[in-house]
Amino acid sequence: MPDTKPVLNIGLIGSGFMGKTHAFGFASAPRVFDLPYEIVPHTVADRSDAVASAAARAFGFAHATGDWRAMVADPEIDVVDITAPNALHREMALAAIAAGKHVYCEKPLAPRAADAVEMAEAAEAAGVRTQVGFNYLCNPMLAKAREMIRAGALGEIRSYRGVHAEDYMADADAPFTFRNDPAGGGALADIGSHALATAEYLLGPIARVLGDCATVITSRPDGAGGTKRVETDDVGRAFLRFENGAVGTIEANWIAMGRKMQHDFEVHGSKGALVFSQERFNELHYYSADDPAGQRGFRRIEAGPEHPPYGRFCVAPGHQLGFNDLKAIEIAGYLDAIAGRAPEPFNFRAGARVQSLVEAIQRSSRETAWVPTN
Amino acid sequence: MPDTKPVLNIGLIGSGFMGKTHAFGFASAPRVFDLPYEIVPHTVADRSDAVASAAARAFGFAHATGDWRAMVADPEIDVVDITAPNALHREMALAAIAAGKHVYCEKPLAPRAADAVEMAEAAEAAGVRTQVGFNYLCNPMLAKAREMIRAGALGEIRSYRGVHAEDYMADADAPFTFRNDPAGGGALADIGSHALATAEYLLGPIARVLGDCATVITSRPDGAGGTKRVETDDVGRAFLRFENGAVGTIEANWIAMGRKMQHDFEVHGSKGALVFSQERFNELHYYSADDPAGQRGFRRIEAGPEHPPYGRFCVAPGHQLGFNDLKAIEIAGYLDAIAGRAPEPFNFRAGARVQSLVEAIQRSSRETAWVPTN
Amino acid sequence: MPDTKPVLNIGLIGSGFMGKTHAFGFASAPRVFDLPYEIVPHTVADRSDAVASAAARAFGFAHATGDWRAMVADPEIDVVDITAPNALHREMALAAIAAGKHVYCEKPLAPRAADAVEMAEAAEAAGVRTQVGFNYLCNPMLAKAREMIRAGALGEIRSYRGVHAEDYMADADAPFTFRNDPAGGGALADIGSHALATAEYLLGPIARVLGDCATVITSRPDGAGGTKRVETDDVGRAFLRFENGAVGTIEANWIAMGRKMQHDFEVHGSKGALVFSQERFNELHYYSADDPAGQRGFRRIEAGPEHPPYGRFCVAPGHQLGFNDLKAIEIAGYLDAIAGRAPEPFNFRAGARVQSLVEAIQRSSRETAWVPTN
Amino acid sequence: MPDTKPVLNIGLIGSGFMGKTHAFGFASAPRVFDLPYEIVPHTVADRSDAVASAAARAFGFAHATGDWRAMVADPEIDVVDITAPNALHREMALAAIAAGKHVYCEKPLAPRAADAVEMAEAAEAAGVRTQVGFNYLCNPMLAKAREMIRAGALGEIRSYRGVHAEDYMADADAPFTFRNDPAGGGALADIGSHALATAEYLLGPIARVLGDCATVITSRPDGAGGTKRVETDDVGRAFLRFENGAVGTIEANWIAMGRKMQHDFEVHGSKGALVFSQERFNELHYYSADDPAGQRGFRRIEAGPEHPPYGRFCVAPGHQLGFNDLKAIEIAGYLDAIAGRAPEPFNFRAGARVQSLVEAIQRSSRETAWVPTN
Numbered sequence A, B, C, D: 001m002p003d004t005k006p007v008l009n010i011g012l013i014g015s016g017f018m019g020k021t022h023a024f025g026f027a028s029a030p031r032v033f034d035l036p037y038e039i040v041p042h043t044v045a046d047r048s049d050a051v052a053s054a055a056a057r058a059f060g061f062a063h064a065t066g067d068w069r070a071m072v073a074d075p076e077i078d079v080v081d082i083t084a085p086n087a088l089h090r091e092m093a094l095a096a097i098a099a100g101k102h103v104y105c106e107k108p109l110a111p112r113a114a115d116a117v118e119m120a121e122a123a124e125a126a127g128v129r130t131q132v133g134f135n136y137l138c139n140p141m142l143a144k145a146r147e148m149i150r151a152g153a154l155g156e157i158r159s160y161r162g163v164h165a166e167d168y169m170a171d172a173d174a175p176f177t178f179r180n181d182p183a184g185g186g187a188l189a190d191i192g193s194h195a196l197a198t199a200e201y202l203l204g205p206i207a208r209v210l211g212d213c214a215t216v217i218t219s220r221p222d223g224a225g226g227t228k229r230v231e232t233d234d235v236g237r238a239f240l241r242f243e244n245g246a247v248g249t250i251e252a253n254w255i256a257m258g259r260k261m262q263h264d265f266e267v268h269g270s271k272g273a274l275v276f277s278q279e280r281f282n283e284l285h286y287y288s289a290d291d292p293a294g295q296r297g298f299r300r301i302e303a304g305p306e307h308p309p310y311g312r313f314c315v316a317p318g319h320q321l322g323f324n325d326l327k328a329i330e331i332a333g334y335l336d337a338i339a340g341r342a343p344e345p346f347n348f349r350a351g352a353r354v355q356s357l358v359e360a361i362q363r364s365s366r367e368t369a370w371v372p373t374n
Helices: A017-032 A049-059 A068-073 A086-098 A113-126 A140-150 A187-203 A323-338 A348-367 B017-032 B049-059 B068-073 B086-098 B113-126 B140-150 B187-203 B323-338 B348-367 C017-032 C049-059 C068-073 C086-098 C113-126 C140-150 C187-203 C323-338 C348-367 D017-032 D049-059 D068-073 D086-098 D113-126 D140-150 D187-203 D323-338 D348-367
Strands: A007-013 A038-045 A063-065 A079-082 A102-105 A130-132 A157-165 A206-214 A219-221 A227-229 A235-242 A247-253 A262-269 A272-277 A283-288 A298-302 B007-013 B038-045 B063-065 B079-082 B102-105 B130-132 B157-165 B206-214 B219-221 B227-229 B235-242 B247-253 B262-269 B272-277 B283-288 B298-302 C007-013 C038-045 C063-065 C079-082 C102-105 C130-132 C157-165 C206-214 C219-221 C227-229 C235-242 C247-253 C262-269 C272-277 C283-288 C298-302 D007-013 D038-045 D063-065 D079-082 D102-105 D130-132 D157-165 D206-214 D219-221 D227-229 D235-242 D247-253 D262-269 D272-277 D283-288 D298-302
Touching: A007 A017, A007 A068, A017 A038, A017 A049, A017 A323, A017 B017, A038 A049, A038 A068, A049 A063, A063 A068, A068 A086, A079 A086, A086 A102, A086 A113, A102 A348, A113 A130, A113 A348, A130 A323, A130 A348, A140 A187, A140 A262, A140 A272, A140 A283, A157 A187, A157 A235, A187 A206, A187 A235, A187 A247, A187 A262, A187 A348, A206 A348, A206 D206, A235 A348, A247 D247, A323 B323, B007 B017, B007 B068, B017 B038, B017 B049, B017 B323, B038 B049, B038 B068, B049 B063, B063 B068, B068 B086, B079 B086, B086 B102, B086 B113, B102 B348, B113 B130, B113 B348, B130 B323, B130 B348, B140 B187, B140 B262, B140 B272, B140 B283, B157 B187, B157 B235, B187 B206, B187 B235, B187 B247, B187 B262, B187 B348, B206 B348, B206 C206, B235 B348, B247 C247, C007 C017, C007 C068, C017 C038, C017 C049, C017 C323, C017 D017, C038 C049, C038 C068, C049 C063, C063 C068, C068 C086, C079 C086, C086 C102, C086 C113, C102 C348, C113 C130, C113 C348, C130 C323, C130 C348, C140 C187, C140 C262, C140 C272, C140 C283, C157 C187, C157 C235, C187 C206, C187 C235, C187 C247, C187 C262, C187 C348, C206 C348, C235 C348, C323 D323, D007 D017, D007 D068, D017 D038, D017 D049, D017 D323, D038 D049, D038 D068, D049 D063, D063 D068, D068 D086, D079 D086, D086 D102, D086 D113, D102 D348, D113 D130, D113 D348, D130 D323, D130 D348, D140 D187, D140 D262, D140 D272, D140 D283, D157 D187, D157 D235, D187 D206, D187 D235, D187 D247, D187 D262, D187 D348, D206 D348, D235 D348
Parallel strands: A007 A038, A007 A079, A038 A063, A079 A102, A102 A130, A157 A247, B007 B038, B007 B079, B038 B063, B079 B102, B102 B130, B157 B247, C007 C038, C007 C079, C038 C063, C079 C102, C102 C130, C157 C247, D007 D038, D007 D079, D038 D063, D079 D102, D102 D130, D157 D247
Antiparallel strands: A157 A262, A206 A235, A219 A227, A235 A247, A262 A272, A272 A283, A283 A298, A298 C298, B157 B262, B206 B235, B219 B227, B235 B247, B262 B272, B272 B283, B283 B298, B298 D298, C157 C262, C206 C235, C219 C227, C235 C247, C262 C272, C272 C283, C283 C298, D157 D262, D206 D235, D219 D227, D235 D247, D262 D272, D272 D283, D283 D298
């Protein structure tokens, strides 16, 4: 029963948590979507042949290598998928682009915005298709929110409040890690980037920011019996002005004890409002000022087939998508872009934009000044 | 990079919504779990070669056939997976069992309990492994609930309230379908079966029932311009006595306007309580009477790696599983049973049990009498 | 600044929790409503002069007496308000009616329905105005719910689910009390009465019931070092048929660990649904099938001035009423009835009706038979 | 049955919404609390004799006057209660203080912080007891939150997020009012003051602020057919540093469409967290990192007798307090202070503090600079 679709050979770099998530997405996306390609899980690259081989077996890939450069050079590979540590993204992506590969890269695109811009420009010059893994944006309820905002259901947009708070760094005894590295580290860069991406996804460009990045846990164990001073932010926030005139705030907080996935927003317009929480991400809450008096209230809309591509996963409402389903949606969108059927959902240029917003907020915080973002 | 695991060839009968869901599960389960077999999507059977071929392409199966009997007879097939209409389950399963296949069957196992018992007995006699698709039970939060109940966290269990309500039959103008067929139809059989399965999963055997099955929409369009009298229940309920002494209620309602997936329960013990809603199935709410005075309350526990096998899908809490992930868990459990690593999670005997509970309630309703369930 | 309204002298029997609540209501109602009378807190009667005097001081009443009969005979008293133990309601109310007083009585009107009917008939014969304290019905959100149901916002009403669950009897070591007395005791009588009153308030008369009353904690300390067998129900439930054709269930449960005030209902119609919880009683959740596809969901309506008489308490929405405010509404409604401005909100006849429903369910449970309620 | 308590004669200035609320509180507080005084509703003053007389009748006060100065001079008056327009607070309060009266004043104490400080100093010099009506702070659940924070239940406090959002100014066609007056107007002053009061109530002093006050609806009808430019903020926010080292944010927003009473906070510590919403103000949500793994989650604590003075209103949990009950608690606390039984709950000095925080944020916003608050 051979599939007559063209083949797309995937080369995956990295086999940690995100590597596994990507492998899952490559396996599940074809079961859910009518993709333009037959996805072939071709090669896994990791820091050694042994690690890569084990991952290839676990993930269902045909080949493995301890040398990512070899894989990038392999003419059979069509897409290079980078889930390696952030500090390596730039080098790997630039090599893959130079080899003419499409490149799919986990967020953040690079620790420094300038590097991210360089990567975006290289990809544009080479004409390859790129994608950054901002999977929360692949939620059908966010698509619905954006569609409603654009269609004017909320009237003129006036104010926005976004947050991304978790508690994975709340333990002061947890050692200093790459997340605390001044180059690209901090809560704002790590998860505030999600809050910023969502804000612009919904409301369009942010024009300027006034930031406040604070270090609350000022030192952490250095893993060698001593302590190390922390300079990155645990809580990073910004006041925003959007180009459409709306005012906003975002907060990133990775010491928010008790919060596991508080990627939430609230947007108020002249005719309505939307409230969303990633803690219950199959729901969108909508208030319409046009409802009859005495019967107005936030409506809890549950995800269903009216919210594409939910219907691809399930024909009935209320069954709910999971985190890994969002990754399948992300991959399907990317393949459509590679096939020229749709624009890139969130390409390197978009990834670089988020990095530049993060840096604008960090600079604003240092200088206590409003900083334009363009 | 050949996988050295033994191969398990899957033969899938039916390619509708549930067929697609199963195909998704077979593709995703190996990406998530360390399964004892290499799953091979071997053959799809459906009512014609053309339909089967299209499904095989879409689902990634190698072969297709319009003759399910041929597939069942194929010596290469290890597992026959039945997602065909309910009325065909018995014949197909018995044929597969006779051919020595393991059989995986969507719920309900059969329209009549006696048939389900026959199927269970046949499987037991043949020594094949069976599974019925009660996927809501595959939720890690339900496993947590059962574990807490068994460990005594709630003390002595006293009362239980279960419901499964949706609104997919709320439109009185929707035509009469197989769901309204007196043989196996009705809300109680269709979704009350889930409420019953969950109740016994958590509290153990129900000893007796007092039922009330009511037809509210008494006629529906017959699809030929006329109307047809409906005799099956739109709302089916029962009072319960569990063998452990607890009292309970379950309700099945498929005309519950506004409800999309209200598979909820509440269980009260002498020391605590649990509250759950499938509408937010990555949460479990726990009340402990042992918490300090003034600080007691229902605790909203969010799914995370502490709730196996959540960690197989995601290393961090709060990311959430989706409906299709539950299917992958279901398949992984079944494969462990086939490999002899664990008991069958929900075999034909368990499926027959649910059917017999449904019929006990239906009979109780007709006779207005308490009916024992054993 | 004399108020020119006619005076209404109140005689209060009983000074426990409910007596205090009534005193609060008499003091607060005139501050909130434009009542037809000047309420004068005239006399408190209790089991001794000393107890009554202390209560009169605390509650702001002018006089006190240890002899309730003397107070009932006092020609100055206009309204006799009974908050004494349930077993005394009948005698006190009949005496007050015989003396030509208006009578306000806490629920339950009497332990036995026959007594309640006698009281209702006596009041009707005497032409006095009566009221039973079903305060949950005084919630503006319940008035809104009833108004919406009557106006057809939900279409044809099809199914109903009501519950009143608390945990005040969950401690098995708490001694046997009057609540466990076979005459008038049990969860169904004590709190199921609320669930039944709400059900008929919203949907109109119940036609027949099939009950299940279960004793879960079968013995309790007798307060004298021994134990006493409990025969009253801890969990009392019923399947319902309403005269309008809807099917329903109610549950009363006073051992529902963790629940403090789960007086909840859910009502489904052909065009919409309402969901309510007393745990958040300033909210009403409304689903309209007429909302646009993709934007349907339960709307959380918050209490506000559009929901009379909320505006009497507060000019702005969202500030919320409390339990004691419901008592002020109850009193205002009663005074309007005494003044002939409106029908009695919930008179002795209505109170007797609830008692007869309770007894019908209890009998149905004993006989395992559907019992008509008229 | 004369009450032997000393009399406290109340003189109320103003008979609008807040005047009525205060009158309600004076009537209900004695029914709930064992107050140190007999409260006598003595005189209402308003802008004319006629208005005052009508209010006195409605509110149950004995006397009325169109001349507030006369009332302030009346030797019988013990407490002057000011609910007149904000712009008059200073003059009235200073006159009352000069006459030796205790003064109770609605918030804001004065449009300008300097005036508020003058009022506080005058009261302190005169030795009279003062109170500002920050009623949200009178919620037993906030007292519980503060108690838990102080007792270390949350460990070291690290971050705070507060908001007060409503939509009463969301209609751009609503005319310019006193709320838009540059002297004392704006969302930050009107409702941000509540967010600031709550923040310091819970965490102690704020050390410095970085503010952003934004006008979104830049002109409003002037009531005379034209429009008037608006300079006050619709959305006012600040980044905070508390003296205890925690970082925080507050937001005031009076154009938050759909929100009626979003006075919410979230506070994170090293060992736990608290989440609260005024939308459900009888609940407090508590997360303890010390709960067992797999069973951690936010606990929904419902108000009950363990949360004084809830038990004064109701002996059973779950019945809920309303907005007006908070006012009774406020009054009871004030009377205890007048009697010397307890410190003033929120005196003029505290009211002036809130005003100074508002002005610090406004100045910070104008100057884009961190501003110390002491």
